[in-house]
Structures are given as structure tokens and as C-alpha cells.
Amino acid sequence: MALTLVGISHKTAPVELREKLSFGEEEIKKALQELRQFPSEEEAVLLSTCNRTELYIHSHDAEHSARTVKFLKERFGEPGLDSHLYFKEGESMVRHLFSVASGLDSLVQGEQEIQKQVKDAYSSAQAFNLTSKLFNVLFQRALYVGKLVRTHTGIAHGALSVGSVAVSLAEKIFGDLSRSSVLLFGAGEMAEICARHLISKKVRNLMVANRTLENAQTLAQDFKGEALSLEAGLERVHSADIVITSVASERPILTDSAMKEAMRRRGNRSLFVIDIAVPRNVETSVHSLDNLYLYNIDDLEAIAAENLRSRGGEIEKARAIANLKATEFWDWAKSLQDGGERSFKHSLA
Template sequence: MHLILVGLSHKTAPIEIRERLTFPAHKQAEALTLLTSGDAIAEAVIVSTCNRTEIYAVASGADEGVDAVIDFMAGYHSLDRHELVRSLYLNHGESVVRHLFRVVASLDSMVIGEAQILGQVKEAYDYALNNDATGKVFNKLFRQSFEVGKRVRTETEIGENAVSISYAAIELAKKVFDTLAGRTILVLGAGKMSELTAKHLVSQGVKSVLVANRTFERAQELAERFNGEAIRYDDLYERMHDADIVISSTAATHYVITKEHVAKSMRGRGGRPLFLIDIAVPRDIEPAVNDLSNVFLYDIDDLSGVVESNLEERMREARRAEVIIEEEFASFARWRESLEVQPTVAAIRARADVIRQAELEKACKRLGNLSEKDLETIDALTCAIVNKMLHGPTQRLKQAAEAKDGYEYIETARHLYGLDDSEGRGHGRLRDLLNRRAKDVAETAGNEMGDSLGC
């Protein structure tokens, strides 16, 4: 059993490469069938997101497994193999397990703590499971990885605290208002950042969306996305009176909203607070607005400060997540080591039976003519002796294999009985292969092998 991972991510490849190596949902079945159609790959899961494409595989042989995956990726996407290798990282054995656990825990994501990756990996596993591309090893590994993701989410606060400008705006807005439900927002400017911030606010229960833009048609387009209302730019200051939250992001070179505008808008609001988010550079809103009672203005630097502080907090939580990952890794390693004992026990018994038969043949020749019944009796006797001699040691070996250091017991038994890798096991030359390939990877992407921690 060879656990291998061949992949690329935002850490090793630019978007120009990543976008050429995606496996969309409607092509997963075809891709998995092709990948597992030969003898080299026994199990496979393809994780494909905007920031990573990773192929996890259980390979029957070292060279064949890695070569099969790389050839598949290059052939499926019509890419030059040598060019592809430059962007890849390769993991094997224990590092595959740790990498997967770190991925589902969002420690390897572009934004640490983001919530989407766990669902994306679950979806990838479901595709593989439903297309008969997984077996005993990956069913165990991936299901345990989901437990890792759940533990990290529930036992740490890695997903708390805003780490994007738009979410930081929501965090600050919640400090002004008890709830965002039923509030009205006014979006000034129809750029991407304004749209994203408005989208997140709507997801928090905001009731009404007003959109103002110098180009009225553009305001209408954005308003339609939120079932909102487009307003004429000339009506901006009058309609500001209706808003609880104002998001401003225009390309103006002067203040679009002044202290005077806001002061006029605050009259007759009955003390209702006004929350303004200025994400424009140069700024759209005059800073002196903050001097007004019940008015709260935050600009891009304020929001960035919230993000930076929250990122530091997430990094502290990431260290707690690493402890969980190591605990779960140890659990999986013990399970995997227990699998190793079965072929080892079989190899010990096979070796013993070869010796038994050889010695039995010699003895029978020395004893001369023996009846068929005598031969059967002697054969049964020698079988019984071997079985009784091996029963105790092999049973204890199976029990020891489940312990924390079980692999050491297995290796000791293999050494004592003189078993090599061709007997009951087949690790092959994967480490040598990966070391050779790592030289190519290191040219442009750095050596990610066994050291990797993506949307």
C-alpha cells in the first residue's frame, strides 16, 4: 500500500496554470474512471478548487503510481509533462495524511480558517466513493479527515473573527447595531468591493438595499441582484436619511459625502445611528463626519486593522489545531500499522511452510518407502508443530501492532524472520522517486515534498 499525493496550489502555481488543471464536478466521474482504469492506482480522490488541484492515490507500486498520476494529469489537460512537474508538489506516506488533515482544517488555505474547504473535500470524496474509486484505505482516511475538520471547528476558534475587508465591515456594524436584521443599506458606487460587502450584509438579514451610482443603469444592475432599489445620484443625500448603513466606494477624487451632508441627514432620525463604511481610495467620506453624534465612520485602514488583528488571533488558534491534527494522525497511523501486520504474519507463515516442506521432503527420502497414510500423518504432524509454534508469537504481534509503537514490533518481526520488502509488503522505491522529482519541482516551486501543509 503506497499513499501518494500529487498536487499544485496557490503556493506553487499561478492562476494561469491552476485554471488549466481543474476537474469540474461534471467531469469527475470520467476523470476518476480513467485514473483508476489501470493497475497502478487502486484508489483515488481528486480535490479541485480555485486554489488547488490535488490527486490523492493508493498505488500498487511506487514508480508506477506517481508516473501514472502525472501522466494522467498531463494527458487529460493536454499539458507538457515537464512543464507540469515544475508546478507540482509530491507527498508520500505519513506526509499525505498530515497534509490532508491540514487541508480540511483550513491550515493550508489562502485564508487560514476559511470554512469552504471542508465541504469541498467532502464533495470530492463523495464523487470518488460514488464512482467506486475508493476502498478500505481512503474510506478510513477521508472519513477521519472530516472528523479532524469538525474537531478543529468546534475545539478552536480558528473560524472566528473577520479576515476579509467585507466581513470586517460586518463585524464592526454588529458593534453599532444589536442586529442587522431589518436594516436598510445604501450602496454608493457599484464596484466589486461594494457589491461583496453588500452581499455579506444581506446574508446577515439586511432588509432593503438602495444603490446609487453616477451611471443609473449600473445602479439598476446591482440593485436587481439584491432585489433592491436603484436611486438617482441626485437623490443620494435625501435618501441617506432612510439608510442605517452606507457603503461608499467610488472613483471620485474629492469627498462625495461631507460632514454637512451627514448632519443634514441625521435631523429627524430620532437618534437612530448611522454607520458609514468608506472603502474608497481616495476616501469618499469626509473624516470630520465622525465628530457627529450617533455617526460611526470607518475607512479602509480601520477595516484593515481589524483584519490584521484577527489574522493574528487565527494564527494562535492554528497552533491549537496542529495539536488536534497530531492526535488524529497518531490514531490513523496505528490503524494503518495494524494493516501491515496481516501480510507480515502471512509472510512468516509462508516462510515457515517453505522450510517445513523442504525439511519434510528430506526426512521422507531418508525414511524410505512410506505409505500414503504415513505421509499424510507426518505432513499433518509438521503442520501442527509449525502452527503451534507460530500461534502465540503471531497473536502477540497482532496485538502489539495496535499499540503506539506497533510499527517497530512489525519491523522487528520482519528482521528476525529475515523477510524483505518483496514478502508480504511492497513499499518499493517511492522515497527515491520523490527525491528525484523534487529536484525538478525545486527549480520554480521549492521542495514541497513531505512538507506541505488551499478555496
């Protein structure tokens, strides 16, 4: 029994190289088709995301593995690739897979997306008959470990970027954001990031207001939103549920009295205001108005930093679970090979 992994990830290669080596959906199918032409008695799963490309192989013949690795390298056709590749075998391959599925090997540790990516990679390989008993158990177990780690440790808790903090706060106020509308004042990297995150939650509509209408139009087009002049935007604050401000202005553009009026006009429904500008665009006293929640960029960054800190200790716990499960799997795999298959159940004991 030989378990081999060859891969490249954000830990070993810069983004330009990773982009070249990543497989699209169609390319994965093509590659799997090719892998199937290889001699039988072999299992393979190809995992390709924007942060990693990994090929998992199970073969009884070490030469087969070598050939598969060669296939991958040829497929990449990239000189000087060797220094970016990593290889893992046997138990350490199992450990690696379990920590990948748990999000421990991700750029943002504990992220959820990878769980689905592993699942998809496994399903594709299964559809091409490239998995049998060992890999079926291995990958199903990897997905189970990923879930186990996320429910038993806090690694997946709390938003880690300013944009996702903004989204999670908005969700704590409005719940489902598909009924909320967003009004963005001005432009700026952070403001745009927040807007993009909110858009990804399918907000009802988005308005962009800017001093220069053309700038507003460019951004609005990009977001599929509505462009407004600054004055028109100020006139419509009451119609938005989430207001993001990022305008270069010496004096606040949203004053206490303006916000009182806006709250009156919107029938006191909750309003979430994110002030990203320095100096501030929104008078801080508006935070004391009922049902109005004002956060500035420092607040959002502080929450993100706090979430990151509280994840720290959980990573060790998560790693311990993943490693324990890997050893368990490895013992089972060995017993399988020796003929006396041990019982193997899903449990945390």
C-alpha cells in the same frame, strides 16, 4: 501499501495555471469514471477547488500509482507542468490531507469552505466505489480533524478582510441580514467589495446612488439593485439599514443634522454606516447618535489586521493537532497492514 498524492496548489502554481487544471463538477465525475477503469485494489479521491487540484491514491502496487499520476498529467495536457506539481507519500500524505482539511494549507488560513470541499470530494469518490476501508477511515478522520482543529483553536475566529469584517459587524447589529436593506453611495473598489459581501448574505434589497445616474445604473444592474441619483439617495437614507459611502466630495454628504432626521424617520431602528471615502463622507459626530454605528475604512482595516494577528499563534497549535492526528492514523494504517489492527478512536488525548 502505497499512499500517494499528486497535486498543484496556490503555493506552487499561479492562478492562470490552477484555473486550467481545476475540474468542474461534471469533469470530476468523468475523471472518476476513468479512474475506476484502472485495475482493482485501488482507492482514489480527487479534490479540486479554485486553489488546488489534488489526487489521492492508495494502491498496493507502486506501478499503479505511477500510472494514475500519468493519467492526471495527460488529462492536464500542459507542458512544463512538472515544476508545479508536488508529490507526497505515506505519512506525509496523511499530514498534508489533515492540514488541508483543517484549512492550514489554504490561502486564507483557517477558512471553513475547504472542509465542505474535502467532504464533497470524498462523497463523489465514494459514489464511484473508489474508496474502501483505508480511504473511508482516512477521509472521515480528515473531516473530524478539520472540525477538531477549528473548535479547539482560534484559527477560524474573526473576519480577515474588510468585506467580511463589514458583514460580521452588520450581523452583530441586525442578526440575520435577509431583512436588511443596503444603500451604496458612489462607487469604488472597497465599497463594491463590501456591497458584494453583504449581497452574499441575501440582503433584502440594495440601492445604488451616484452623481451620474448611468454609473449607478451599471452597478445596480450588476447587483440586481435599484439605481438612484445622489439626491434621491440622500432622501432615502432613512429607509436603509446599512449605508456605505464612497463619494469623492470635499464636504460630508451625510451631516449630523441629516442623520438625526434620518434616525427620527426610521423610528430609531439601528443604522450601520460604513464610510469608505477620503475625505470622509459622513460627519464623525453622528457616531454619538443612539443606535447609529459609524465605521470608516480605517476601523474596518484595523479590525481585520487585529483578527489576523490573533490567528497567528493559533496556527501553530492547529498544526500540532493535525500532525499528531496524522501520526496516529499512520500507526493505525501500519498496524492494519501487519494484520494486528489496533483500536482507533476519535479523541484528542
